[in-house]
Amino acid sequence: MPQSDALAMLRRRPDVSQAERRLAAATARIGVARADLYPRVSLGAGVYTSAHQPSGFDERDASVWQLGPLLSWSFPNLNTARARIAQASAGESAALADFDRSILAAxxxxxxxxSDYQAALQRQQALHLAAERDHQALRLAGLARAAGASTALDYLDAQRTDVRTRAAAAQADAAVIDTQVLVFKALGGGWRSAPPIVLPQPSRAAANPFPRTPNEPLQ
Incomplete structure (x- = not known):
């Protein structure tokens, strides 16, 4: 597993990131609602003419155009603004509760x-060790059968055990892959996969369960 920050892993999850965005939006709505408590002030520019007309000029020439600032304001309905703040605060509380639930669930x-991945790895290791042990037992059973020290039934029992443990080991390999997918999903992705599984190779004795003795003629 990579050494990644726990908070970063949580934020990679879609459910957690969505809950975080909803909480941020709800918090922003409170700021917008609180802004309604203040009077709305606007600063602009106005154009007006002077009323003074110097002597010697007609009315058209005497008009002097000037540019100056204009300030206007309006007071809001405080009851409506406070109601919006209360509504936004309730939305923030709900979003915060949803965010907490998302974190705990994640x-x-x-x-x-x-935990499931660790258990699957332990089971995989145990079954592969058992498969190797039963494989060696099968090899010894083949040698004993060839030497006449055991019966064919003993060898068949060893063979069945070997096949059974190998099948269980293969199922354990599949279980490890399944739990890797679940861990990948739970962590939001971005972690290293496990090293490839190396299965024990069958020995030459297992491939030929009845080896010939040096003086045994070919059948």
Whole structure:
């Protein structure tokens, strides 16, 4: 597993990131609602003419155009503004509760996925060791059968055990892959996969369960 920050792993999950965005939006709505408590002030520019007309100029020439600032304001309905703040605060509380639930659910899912993955790895290791042990037992059973020290039934029993443990080991390999997928999903992706599984190779004795003795004629 990569050494990644726990918070970054949580934020990679779609459910957690969505809950975080909803919480941020709800918090922003409170700021917008609180802004309605203040009077709305606008600063602009106005054009007006002077009323003074110097002597010697007609009315058209005497008009002097000037540019200056204009300030206007309006007071809001405070009851409506406070109601919007209360509504936005309630939305923020709901979004925060949803965010907390998402975090707890994500942590629980991660813990369960990692626990299942660890158990699957331990079972895989145990079954591969058992498969190797039964494979060696099959090889010895083949040698004993060829030497006349055991019966064919003993060899068949060893062969059945070998096949059974190998099948169980293969199922354990599949279980490890399944739990890897669950861990990948729980962590939001972005972790290294496990090294490839190396299965024990059958020995030459297992391939030929009845080896010939040096003086045994070919059949």
């Amino acid at each position: 942590l629980k899912e991660q813990q369960q996925a990692l």
